Amino acid sequence: MKISLVLLIAWLMALNSDGASAEVVAVVSAQSTITALSPTEIADIFLGKRARLPGGGTAVPIDQAEDSPEREEFYVRYAGRTPVEMKMHWSKLIFTGRGQPPRQVRDAEAVKAALAAQPNAIGYLDRRYVDESLTVLE
Amino acid sequence: MHRHTTPRYCALALLLASGGGHAAEPEGFSLELDAYGTLGAVHSSEDDADFIADLKQPDGAGFHDDVALGIDSRVGLQLTATFTPRLSSVVQVISEHQHDGTFSPIVEWANVKYEVTPEFSLRAGRIVLPILMTSEYRKVGYANHWVRAPVEVYHLLPVTNNDGVDISYRIPFGDHGYTLLAYYGSNDARLPSGKVEGDGSRGIINTLEFGPTLLRLGFTYSGLQAGALNGFFDLFRGFGPQGQALAARYDLNDKAAKSIVLGLNHDPGPWFAMAEWIRIETDSFIGTNRAWYVSSGVRLGRATPYITYSRKDSVEDFSRERGLDIAGLPPPLQDFGMGLNAGLAGFLRPTDSATVSAGTRWDFAGHFSFTLQVDHVHADDDSFGMVANRQPGLMPGGRTNVATASFSFVY
Numbered sequence: 001m002k003i004s005l006v007l008l009i010a011w012l013m014a015l016n017s018d019g020a021s022a023e024v025v026a027v028v029s030a031q032s033t034i035t036a037l038s039p040t041e042i043a044d045i046f047l048g049k050r051a052r053l054p055g056g057g058t059a060v061p062i063d064q065a066e067d068s069p070e071r072e073e074f075y076v077r078y079a080g081r082t083p084v085e086m087k088m089h090w091s092k093l094i095f096t097g098r099g100q101p102p103r104q105v106r107d108a109e110a111v112k113a114a115l116a117a118q119p120n121a122i123g124y125l126d127r128r129y130v131d132e133s134l135t136v137l138e
Numbered sequence: 139m140h141r142h143t144t145p146r147y148c149a150l151a152l153l154l155a156s157g158g159g160h161a162a163e164p165e166g167f168s169l170e171l172d173a174y175g176t177l178g179a180v181h182s183s184e185d186d187a188d189f190i191a192d193l194k195q196p197d198g199a200g201f202h203d204d205v206a207l208g209i210d211s212r213v214g215l216q217l218t219a220t221f222t223p224r225l226s227s228v229v230q231v232i233s234e235h236q237h238d239g240t241f242s243p244i245v246e247w248a249n250v251k252y253e254v255t256p257e258f259s260l261r262a263g264r265i266v267l268p269i270l271m272t273s274e275y276r277k278v279g280y281a282n283h284w285v286r287a288p289v290e291v292y293h294l295l296p297v298t299n300n301d302g303v304d305i306s307y308r309i310p311f312g313d314h315g316y317t318l319l320a321y322y323g324s325n326d327a328r329l330p331s332g333k334v335e336g337d338g339s340r341g342i343i344n345t346l347e348f349g350p351t352l353l354r355l356g357f358t359y360s361g362l363q364a365g366a367l368n369g370f371f372d373l374f375r376g377f378g379p380q381g382q383a384l385a386a387r388y389d390l391n392d393k394a395a396k397s398i399v400l401g402l403n404h405d406p407g408p409w410f411a412m413a414e415w416i417r418i419e420t421d422s423f424i425g426t427n428r429a430w431y432v433s434s435g436v437r438l439g440r441a442t443p444y445i446t447y448s449r450k451d452s453v454e455d456f457s458r459e460r461g462l463d464i465a466g467l468p469p470p471l472q473d474f475g476m477g478l479n480a481g482l483a484g485f486l487r488p489t490d491s492a493t494v495s496a497g498t499r500w501d502f503a504g505h506f507s508f509t510l511q512v513d514h515v516h517a518d519d520d521s522f523g524m525v526a527n528r529q530p531g532l533m534p535g536g537r538t539n540v541a542t543a544s545f546s547f548v549y
Binding site: 038081098100 | 170172174214218220223228247249251256261266274277280281310315347406440501505548
């Protein structure tokens with residue numbers, strides 16, 4: 001009985017901590033002509049494998065800071081890649097001139113500013129920063 | 139990995155580019171400096187030969203050094219200039235163990251890229267020679283799970299860059315993609331024994347990507363100019379028609395190297411596997427060789443344990459080659475001919491071997507990785523293996539253990 005109570009509490013705590021972790025979503029400016037992209041398309045754009053948007057424009061991915069939890073969660077969720085795998089990925093491309101990683105900005109506010117300035121820009125941020133200036137790609 | 143778009147760097151670049159003139163800042167101009175490096179220490183259990191990672195290395199671990207630092211260590215510095223969204227340029231300088239024993243820096247790449255469309259790009263200048271799957275990044279230790287690309291396969295192509303042009307055309311379809319890469323140019327490999335030049339070097343590499351899987355098929359051709367053995371084969375030519383025939387058959391000069399390569403990479407994330415196969419034909423004493431490897435690892439947090447198996451086989455059997463027929467020649471010429479035949483037999487000796495490697499990479503901090511690898515190299519019964527500086531005590535069919543500790547970074 002005691003053991004099952006402990007387990008129940010542990011399970012509830014686990015659920016709770018899960019719920020508390022940030023949910024990162026891919027976003028574009030509300031002014032953007034893009035309204036939907038598949039998770040694979042989003043991942044390919046951020047991995048440098050896809051340069052074009054469905055409408056024909058050149059995609060401009062915007063990264064958050066290198067050690068931010070948002071960045072880690074975004075790549076794990078959309079590309080299935082850990083931060084180390086992403087660093088290895090880009091070191092394979094950079095040193096042959098095949099590509100450059102996305103432009104990096106400081107935080108969610110900076111992502112919003114970058115998206116507002118560039119209609120073809122795509123970023124990601126914690127869902128709680130989403131406002132009417134953004135369209136969530138889902 | 140650090141993009142500098144600050145006005146200070148732009149101004150510096152403009153000063154360099156315009157010689158201090160009054161050029162306006164071009165839109166979208168950026169300069170980026172990236173660096174990579176590896177410090178690797180290698181020990182080999184075979185004292186009568188040198189284990190090397192690249193044919194251009196004059197010495198390695200075993201005979202020359204108990205612990206050799208020149209096998210995997212290198213540092214590379216790259217400047218990427220983006221002039222417009224379509225026009226960019228890359229210059230990379232590398233310092234690594236050269237044929238002459240020095241670490242003098244060399245220009246590995248220096249090219250200009252123009253993107254006609256995001257899917258279609260042209261490059262001109264000194265460009266990577268992309269024959270094998272990891273050719274583009276094999277020197278960047280941090281980008282690789284192993285300490286070095288399997289020598290059985292990568293020894294066959296000691297050239298890494300090409301002076302010429304290449305085109306890359308990508309056709310995306312759905313979540314998949316096909317890329318055609320074609321190149322043309324000339325190159326040279328400076329080996330301790332002399333320079334081997336490749337001219338009219340050309341190839342087509344087809345890459346198919348679907349999700350985490352990549353398939354690669356390439357066909358390449360290169361003319362070869364190698365003057366180092368001219369003197370040796372001229373001695374054969376002095377023996378009349380039979381010597382001329384032998385020289386024509388085995389000299390590397392004015393020959394060609396033709397290769398077919400097949401590669402597979404599957405990387406779903408928690409684990410990965412890659413395999414590569416190459417057949418390279420030279421119509422010379424090097425003969426036709428076939429080599430392949432398979433490598434696989436799992437990612438367990440910061441640790442990536444992996445195993446690799448690689449092997450090389452000579453397709454042509456030169457064991458029946460008797461060289462010059464010296465019967466009936468005057469005795470002094472017989473002795474001389476025997477000496478030449480012994481020399482030729484040395485060149486024709488197979489270098490076939492197989493290696494089993496096991497290792498672990500640790501991503502212990504940010505842009506740094508540390509890798510430990512052990513190799514068990516088994517030379518075929520009639521072979522000394524792919525080693526340098528063979529000493530009289532070296533026996534064919536040897537088994538050698540090699541241990542490597544390697545530290546890499548990218549910046």
